[in-house]
Amino acid sequence: MPSFRIRDFHADDVEGILHLWEEMRASPAEPVYGLSEVLASCQEDHAVVAVHDEVVIGAAVGRAAHAQGWIVFLSTTEAWQQQGVGRALLAALERQMAPHGLSKLSALLPDTAMRVDAFVDQGFEIKKNLRYFERQIPVQRKELDTLAELGGRVLPRGLWDEIGGMQREKELLERRLVMPLAKPDLADSFGVVPPRAVMLFGPPGTGKTTFARAIASRLEWSFIEVFPSRLAVDPKGLAGALRETFLKIADLEHAVVFIDEVEEIAAQRSGEPPSPLQGVTNELLKIIPAFRDQPDRLLVCATNFIRALDSAFLRHGRFDYVIPIGLPDEAARRSIWERYIPEAAAGSIDLESLVRRTDGFSPADIEFAARKASQGALEKAFYRSGADDGATGPVTEDYLEAVAATRATVSQDVGNEFLQDIELLARL
Incomplete structure (x- = not known):
C-alpha cells in the first residue's frame, strides 16, 4: 500500500487545497463552507494536510471558538479514499486543536455526503433531528x-x-x-x-x-x-x-x-x-x-x-x-402611546381617549405629553402622598392634563401648506 504522511498546512499548500475543493464541488457532496472561509481558516486557524511524494492528497481544516470546535473542510482525493487518510487527518487536526480546551468538536456535512466512515471511526456521532440554519451577515468585517x-x-x-x-x-x-x-x-x-x-x-x-x-x-x-x-x-x-x-x-x-x-x-x-x-x-x-x-x-x-x-x-x-x-394616523397614535405608558399602569389607562385627544399631534408631541404625565404623576405620589402610599403609576387624568398643556407642533396653517x-x- 502506498504510504502517506500528515503534516501541518504550509502556505504553498494552497494550490493543493484548491484542487481538493474543485474535486469536491464536482461531486454530489458540495462543500458546506465557502472557499474563502476555508482558505482563511487554513491561514488563521487550524489545518493539516496529507501528502504523498510531496503532493497534497487530503486536507482537514478546523476552527475553534471558546470550547466549541468545527470541522470546516475535510477532503481526500478520489484515488486515496477508503485508505484511512480521512481518519488520520481528523486525528491530527484534533491533536492540533486540543490545546484550546475544546469540549466538543462538530462537523456539518451536506445530506448528499456518502462517505462518513472517517468521522464515525474517529468517534463522531451522527445527531438526528437537527436542522441547519444559515444567515448571511450583510456588513462585512472589512467595512467596520x-x-x-x-x-x-x-x-x-x-x-x-x-x-x-x-x-x-x-x-x-x-x-x-x-x-x-x-x-x-x-x-x-x-x-x-x-x-x-x-x-x-x-x-x-x-x-x-x-x-x-x-x-x-x-x-x-x-x-x-x-x-x-x-x-x-x-x-x-x-x-x-x-x-x-x-x-x-x-x-x-x-x-x-x-x-x-x-x-x-x-x-x-x-x-x-x-x-x-x-x-x-x-x-x-x-x-x-x-x-x-x-x-x-x-x-x-x-x-x-x-x-x-x-x-x-x-x-x-x-x-x-x-x-x-x-x-400619525389613529393606529400610529395608539402605538406611540402604548410605547410610553408604563406596563404597570397600562391596564387602567383609557387609551382611546388619549388617541382621540391627540389628533393633530406629532410623534414628538405625544412623547412629550407622555413623559410630562409620568413626571407629574411621580411628583404627586412623592411630594403630596409620600413615596410609599401604594401608587403604581400615572392614571388617565394625568395624561389628559399633560395633553391639554401640550401645544401641537404642527399648526393648522402648516398642515394646510403640507397638503x-x-x-x-x-x-x-
Missing part, C-alpha cells in the same frame, strides 16, 4: 473600520415592525424602495431600476428620521447619518468635507445615507454676490449623480420646508421619489 470612521452603524432588526400605524406610508416605502433594493434581480427582470435617492418631506416631528432608520433596518444595510453642522467645522470647509464623506461611503458594500434638514445645504440659490452656501449646494448637486451610479446604496434626504429647496435639487434624475410623511406641497411636489 470605514463605518466607524463615518459615525455609521448597523441598526437592529425589527425597527420597521416597531412603526405602528402609518400603513399608507409604510406600504408605499415597502413597494417603491425596499422591495426593489432587497430583490434587485427580480426588479431587473421586470425592467425596474432600483431607486438610488428619495426625498421625505413633511412637518417637523412627524417621524422622517424614524422611517429612514427603519428602511436601513429593513434592508439590513449600514446606516450613515450625515450632519452638515459637524462637517462645517472641518478645515476643508463644508463642501470639501461633504465630498470626502461621500468618497468614503463609496467603500461600503451596502449603505443607507441619511441627511436630515437638507434645506440647510440645498436652499434656493439666489442673490449677488453668491452666498457661501451656494458652493455647498453646487457640490451636493454634483455628488448625487455620482452616488446614483453606485449599486446597493440609497440616499434619503428629509426636509421640513420643501419649498425652501433649490429648484434644481428636486429635478427628475436626482430623486426617484418625493414622499410626504404626515402626522398643498403634496399636490404640487410629491412624486410617488
